[in-house]
Amino acid sequence: MTPTLQLFLIVSTALFSIGLLAALSRRHAIFILIGIELMLAAANLNFIAFWRFGPQPQPPTGVLVAIFSIAIAAAEAAVGLALVIAIYRHYRTTNVDQLDQLKG
Amino acid sequence: MNTPAFILIAVITLAGALAAATLRKLIHAALSLVIAFVGVAASFFMLGAEFVGLVQVFVYVGAVAVLIVFTILLTRREVTGEPGINWGGAIVALAVFSGLLWAILKTSSLAIPAPQIEPLTVKQVGEALMTNYVWPLQCVGLVLTAALIGALLLVMEEKR
Helix, strand or coil, rough: CCCCCHHHHHHHHHHHHHHHHHHCCCEEHHHHHHHHHHHHHHHHHHHHHHHCCCCCCCCCCCHHHHHHHHHHHHHHHHHHHHHHHHHHHHHHCCEEHHHHCCCC | CCHHHHHHHHHHHHHHHHHHCCCCCCHHHHHHHHHHHHHHHHHHCCCCCCCHHHHHHHHHHHHHHHHHHHHHHCCCCCCCCCCCCCCCHHHHHHHHHHHHHHHHHHHHCCCCCCCCCCCCCCCHHEEEEEEEEHHHHHHHHHHHHHHHHHHHHHHHCCCC
């Protein structure tokens, strides 16, 4: 018996839910970014799984979407972590519950 | 694709992700995140997308994880353990998981074995990127440049 598409989808669903858990339930800004990265990885896993189990198009669209998504995720991580550092410099905290004013 | 390897990779990935989401210490969570990313890359290898697996290792394990560790080191000051887990978030995540799981198990057309395919070479990916996808590629380059300049501007010391 070989793994079916269903099993890969279940794994990526679990990965997405764990990322959602991290993004919703933690108060530290870096944990929220970690959760977002996990959710993006789960989406990439879905793209690759559907590409592998579907009809093979030429060019391989699923693979290309995953590559672009990884590039965008890298840009998102860089900007997000820079924002965390800037906020920390200003407020001396990274707890998102304490960041409750718009005034600079 | 064989089942024991799949189960091993899935367990390692999900354990790493769960540790990254729930560990109290931030640096431990960042290192568990590396395990989860390596697991995802291993699944890509198993699915026959070797190039994406390599990119995943280079970008996530090589760059994003190091970036997260550096940010943790630069912002480490408060050592107050954060209060216990927020149960609202856990309930929402569990609800999303059960909803998606129900949908996946209900759809019988998803229970298919993998078809035989000829392996995808890096040459094919490169040709597609340089012909059909050349404009998206340029746009991604522009986005990355803008993001890096923006990140630098954000962390520059404010002039007083």
